[in-house]
Amino acid sequence: GQQLNQSPQSMFIQEGEDVSMNCTSSSIFNTWLWYKQEPGEGPVLLIALYKAGELTSNGRLTAQFGITRKDSFLNISASIPSDVGIYFCAGLGGSQGNLIFGKGTKLSVKP
């Protein structure tokens, strides 16, 4: 079945640093989504991408839909302690039309 490879698995950074994470797949997706999950809560949508090549920002977050439709990246600029959490990429496409999630990138920010 379709799988998403998300990297890195975890990141430990200093407050103020920029962060970059990405997702790749052998399959083509029509939509890429980035979610953030904080402890004890469900994932919350951060950014949605609907067109190949699309670059979208949400505050300090920027995400891009790869031109091949097989990858996406998420950047966080000037990280702050509240950025801590697990970031999931998700792709929508294929015959079932369901969201396929990556395994997540766990972000830790040191003040």
Next chain:
Amino acid sequence: DSGVTQTPKHLITATGQRVTLRCSPRSGDLSVYWYQQSLDQGLQFLIQYYNGEERAKGNILERFSAQQFPDLHSELNLSSLELGDSALYFCASSHPPPLLAGGGLVGELFFGEGSRLTVL
């Protein structure tokens, strides 16, 4: 607050038992999705319902079943529980089914806070 309500928040039970997890979607949302999140794992899609009908199935075990009722709330039934079934179970809802919607809402799921199941 996503508007999706899941109960119970925590559940501890023994192997072999059966439990039911409940989900109330956001007001007006017709689609309900169930996901399983095990330790160090991503979100595994289990099943989707749209307006009372099963829409898609993922990696759902035969011991698990679900349904969506006329008032659009959904229940996930887990039976003959095993230790490995311990996980967070998330419900998510969306208004249109992803394949039929156009524009910005395609694929936008709103997640509940999850039900943490512990099987001892």
